[in-house]
Amino acid sequence: MIVIKNISKSYSDTRALKNISLRVNRGELFGLIGPDGAGKTSLMRILTTLILPDSGKAKMDGLDVVSDFKKIRQIVGYMPGRFSLYQDLSVEENLNFFATVFGTTVEENYDLIRDIYYQIEPFKTRRAGKLSGGMKQKLALSCALIHKPKILILDEPTTGVDAVSRKEFWDMLKKLQTKEITILVSTPYMDEATLCDRVALVQNGQVLDVDSPTRITEKFPRKIIRVRSDETYRLINDLRAYEKAESVFAFGQFVHFVGINDEVETSELDMYLEKRNHKNILAEEIQPGIEDVFMNMQSNI
Amino acid sequence: MENDKIITVQNLVKKFGSFTANDNLTFDVYRGEIFGFLGANGAGKTTALRILCGLSSPTSGEVKVAGFDIYRETEKIKKNIGYMSQKFSLYEDLTVSENIQFYAGIYGISPKKRKEKEALLLQKLEMTGARHKLIAGLPLGWKQKLAFSVAVFHDPKIVFLDEPTGGVDPVTRRKFWDLIYEVASNGITVFVTTHYMDEAEYCDRVSIMDAGKIEALDSPANLKKTYNAKNMDEVFIQIAR
Amino acid sequence: MKQLKSFIKKEFYHIFRDPRTMLILFGIPIAQLLIFGTVIKSEIKDVHIAIFDQAKDETTMQITNKLLSSGYFILDENLSNTAGIEDIFRKGKVKEVVVFENNFEEKLTREGTAAVQLIADASDPNMARLVTSYTTGIINDYIRKLNPNLQIPLQIEPQVRMYFNEEMKSAYLFVPGTMALILMLISAMMTSISITREKELGTMEILLVSPLRPSQIIIGKVLPYLMLSVINAFVIVLIGHFVFGVPVTGSFILLMLETILFILMALCLGILISTVAKSQMVAMFISMVALMLPTIILSGFIFPIENMPKVLQLLSHIMPARWFIAIIRGIMLKGTGLLFVWKETLILVGMTLIFIAVSVKKFKIRLE
Numbered sequence: 001m002i003v004i005k006n007i008s009k010s011y012s013d014t015r016a017l018k019n020i021s022l023r024v025n026r027g028e029l030f031g032l033i034g035p036d037g038a039g040k041t042s043l044m045r046i047l048t049t050l051i052l053p054d055s056g057k058a059k060m061d062g063l064d065v066v067s068d069f070k071k072i073r074q075i076v077g078y079m080p081g082r083f084s085l086y087q088d089l090s091v092e093e094n095l096n097f098f099a100t101v102f103g104t105t106v107e108e109n110y111d112l113i114r115d116i117y118y119q120i121e122p123f124k125t126r127r128a129g130k131l132s133g134g135m136k137q138k139l140a141l142s143c144a145l146i147h148k149p150k151i152l153i154l155d156e157p158t159t160g161v162d163a164v165s166r167k168e169f170w171d172m173l174k175k176l177q178t179k180e181i182t183i184l185v186s187t188p189y190m191d192e193a194t195l196c197d198r199v200a201l202v203q204n205g206q207v208l209d210v211d212s213p214t215r216i217t218e219k220f221p222r223k224i225i226r227v228r229s230d231e232t233y234r235l236i237n238d239l240r241a242y243e244k245a246e247s248v249f250a251f252g253q254f255v256h257f258v259g260i261n262d263e264v265e266t267s268e269l270d271m272y273l274e275k276r277n278h279k280n281i282l283a284e285e286i287q288p289g290i291e292d293v294f295m296n297m298q299s300n301i
Numbered sequence: 302m303e304n305d306k307i308i309t310v311q312n313l314v315k316k317f318g319s320f321t322a323n324d325n326l327t328f329d330v331y332r333g334e335i336f337g338f339l340g341a342n343g344a345g346k347t348t349a350l351r352i353l354c355g356l357s358s359p360t361s362g363e364v365k366v367a368g369f370d371i372y373r374e375t376e377k378i379k380k381n382i383g384y385m386s387q388k389f390s391l392y393e394d395l396t397v398s399e400n401i402q403f404y405a406g407i408y409g410i411s412p413k414k415r416k417e418k419e420a421l422l423l424q425k426l427e428m429t430g431a432r433h434k435l436i437a438g439l440p441l442g443w444k445q446k447l448a449f450s451v452a453v454f455h456d457p458k459i460v461f462l463d464e465p466t467g468g469v470d471p472v473t474r475r476k477f478w479d480l481i482y483e484v485a486s487n488g489i490t491v492f493v494t495t496h497y498m499d500e501a502e503y504c505d506r507v508s509i510m511d512a513g514k515i516e517a518l519d520s521p522a523n524l525k526k527t528y529n530a531k532n533m534d535e536v537f538i539q540i541a542r
Numbered sequence: 543m544k545q546l547k548s549f550i551k552k553e554f555y556h557i558f559r560d561p562r563t564m565l566i567l568f569g570i571p572i573a574q575l576l577i578f579g580t581v582i583k584s585e586i587k588d589v590h591i592a593i594f595d596q597a598k599d600e601t602t603m604q605i606t607n608k609l610l611s612s613g614y615f616i617l618d619e620n621l622s623n624t625a626g627i628e629d630i631f632r633k634g635k636v637k638e639v640v641v642f643e644n645n646f647e648e649k650l651t652r653e654g655t656a657a658v659q660l661i662a663d664a665s666d667p668n669m670a671r672l673v674t675s676y677t678t679g680i681i682n683d684y685i686r687k688l689n690p691n692l693q694i695p696l697q698i699e700p701q702v703r704m705y706f707n708e709e710m711k712s713a714y715l716f717v718p719g720t721m722a723l724i725l726m727l728i729s730a731m732m733t734s735i736s737i738t739r740e741k742e743l744g745t746m747e748i749l750l751v752s753p754l755r756p757s758q759i760i761i762g763k764v765l766p767y768l769m770l771s772v773i774n775a776f777v778i779v780l781i782g783h784f785v786f787g788v789p790v791t792g793s794f795i796l797l798m799l800e801t802i803l804f805i806l807m808a809l810c811l812g813i814l815i816s817t818v819a820k821s822q823m824v825a826m827f828i829s830m831v832a833l834m835l836p837t838i839i840l841s842g843f844i845f846p847i848e849n850m851p852k853v854l855q856l857l858s859h860i861m862p863a864r865w866f867i868a869i870i871r872g873i874m875l876k877g878t879g880l881l882f883v884w885k886e887t888l889i890l891v892g893m894t895l896i897f898i899a900v901s902v903k904k905f906k907i908r909l910e
Contacts, residue, residue, distance in 0.1 A: 159467065191534075232482070
């Protein structure tokens with residue numbers, strides 16, 4: 001559905017995208033995972049025909065993003081990173097405006113947005129600027145969907161939104177997927193990767209890996225040990241001081257430890273930490289998460 | 302224990318017209334602790350944070366920050382706290398060194414002392430080479446680390462961090478937390494808001510706000526036990542839903 | 543068409559919901575008009591003069607009376623020689639000395655010519671010019687009434703402009719000028735700001751990704767402001783008429799049509815500005831500096847174009863306001879018809895077309 005071939009893009013002194021190639025299948029929920037400045041926004045703007053690539057080709061539903069930009073603008077729904085609706089217009093007015101702009105009416109495609117819109121409908125006369133973060137997001141999604149796009153492109157829809165609203169948002173995306181909309185979504189939150197069908201890990205304008213979240217973590221070659229004790233900060237410092245440590249980072253209540261090789265055993269760490277007077281030590285081998293993979297790839301660049 | 306309370310809040314109420322942003326908050330924060338302040342968007346976190354920083358007055362209630370009264374001694378409070386937010390941190394059109402000079406000047410640090418500390422700080426952040434570079438040209442991760450270091454440059458008793466790690470990659474985020482741990486181990490109290498639930502786990506204690514009220518306050522481990530949850534994410538969702 | 547209609551509706555919502563926009567649109571023009579009306583005075587009142595009357599006959603007495611009863615002048619002293627004139631000026635109070643020659647009346651009736659010398663304190667040239675032309679006007683007036691057939695070659699020539707503004711009422715000059723200035727500023731500034739605001743908010747991104755055509759966006763932005771600016775122009779003409787007594791001698795419909803043309807030109811200029819400016823601040827700044835100052839200085843609004851250095855005179859040709867002011871002065875004060883202002887009108891039409899073409903071309907269908 002989306003084909004990206006050798007796309008590069010530079011701004012005056014930075015290379016935002018370095019020869020990126022990707023494929024998104026029809027009906028897929030595809031995630032671009034990476035931190036700010038990774039090039040996610042640039043790539044999405046190229047796909048939505050807002051900017052031109054320096055080199056390379058990209059097609060959306062068979063349409064070229066450069067020459068067929070007018071046709072693409074009919075079939076794509078786009079939600080930019082910032083809240084981009086009219087703050088001084090009410091919920092209803094925003095929705096009606098975008099409906100007519102896309103040459104349709106709210107009634108015509110109400111089916112599609114019903115699940116999302118009914119939650120904010122009680123506030124339809126309220127100005128968009130006065131909505132809470134979660135409601136703004138729902139309104140923006142409704143507006144992006146109002147013309148029944150074939151492809152939905154969402155640029156960091158969950159940034160700065162609380163955990164509850166984020167969860168609701170992903171539930172909505174899952175539902176939309178069943179209505180045969182291809183969704184490309186970017187996020188800086190690694191934990192959201194597991195909610196996508198496939199993800200691309202991007203960093204510094206490059207794709208580190210593309211695969212399903214489970215495959216990405218399965219492929220991960222290194223052994224990860226999670227460690228816990230009563231004093232997290234001292235634990236991190238002590239583990240870093242350990243001669244066989246390669247990387248030591250806090251992960252929630254645990255510390256993830258990767259050794260210089262995979263020979264490092266949990267019992268070894270137990271002993272080492274006990275010697276340093278740590279209490280309630282727990283060290284166990286675990287399956288890596290997306291974030292482990294990402295961090296490992298990042299440090300290998 | 303009483304002496305170790307660096308922030309005490311009793312029956313704090315803040316109203317905007319008929320809207321109650323903070324509904325009878327009561328909590329204490331202890332010296333040297335990393336205190337996580339969580340809540341959904343619009344739950345009243347920012348309002349409470351502003352009151353604690355002396356930027357706005359509560360409608361009623363008793364609040365003491367670093368031993369000073371929030372109504373009468375805001376100037377003294379401001380001298381004893383540091384503040385960093387995701388939105389405003391450093392002047393983009395000044396260099397690293399100029400920003401440090403500026404903040405040192407605000408808090409009345411002598412030039413001699415500033416130079417010593419500046420050199421040490423830049424060495425620690427591995428930014429000595431970037432001393433005379435404009436902030437605008439630095440990577441986001443560097444900016445955040447520098448902004449944090451500047452916020453604690455005057456050795457405040459408490460540092461308030463308002464979503465300090467938004468948008469950075471996981472490695473940088475963790476390096477940032479290393480800095481937080483370090484500062485806390487030096488006895489500075491860290492008061493932090495975040496949307497990353499795994500970061501909530503790094504805190505010594507966490508409070509979760511919903512609709513203007515504090516619904517839960519405990520260590521992450523105890524919270525997970527109480528709510529019978531695998532991780533803080535689940536705790537949060539149970540409370541805020 | 544439906545898209546356009548909803549776009550315009552949305553635009554009106556923005557305007558009516560933002561008190562600042564409303565203030566800029568309607569408050570500022572009226573305030574500006576009233577301020578200009580009272581501050582820029584090219585009218586004089588109670589100016590101190592001295593008279594050195596060597597003739598002291600019937601005619602000079604009558605002229606003196608006429609001068610003093612006009613309300614413009616106050617007699618400070620009667621001089622008996624010319625020696626003290628410089629000293630009088632140095633004191634600063636007296637702005638003009640009127641000197642009648644010997645045997646004024648006799649010469650006037652016998653030879654048909656008599657000399658009156660007007661000496662003005664030119665340290666304030668504008669004032670000096672005003673004072674002398676007022677005096678000339680009054681003397682001429684007197685003599686013409688005395689004997690309509692008489693040709694009096696006085697030493698000072700009356701200014702041409704005075705034929706149409708006999709009392710030199712400043713309101714007659716500043717109302718057209720202010721109208722040009724206000725319409726230019728409001729129209730150009732408001733459109734450029736409202737477009738850059740969409741860029742700043744990020745809504746432009748969504749509009750660009752939608753099937754809206756650039757021309758629809760431009761028309762959608764121009765039309766609401768065109769309507770409001772016409773109302774504005776109407777209000778200015780009304781205030782000019784009822785508060786400052788400026789007549790509309792010519793066709794009112796023609797006046798309004800020309801005004802719409804000028805507004806359209808300014809709106810397109812605003813769009814052009816918005817294609818360059820990235821933020822509302824920049825848009826406002828460009829509108830102010832690039833439009834307001836030249837409009838005030840180079841359009842003939844305050845400083846007569848004929849008195850400018852050649853380079854500036856040439857420059858004034860590209861000031862749309864210059865042509866517009868010429869047109870409305872013609873219509874309002876002289877009562878001329880299209881026959882006399884077709885050239886200026888054509889120039890404005892040309893400018894408008896150029897701006898439209900350039901803005902449509904430059905209006906970006908993408909973000910960069």
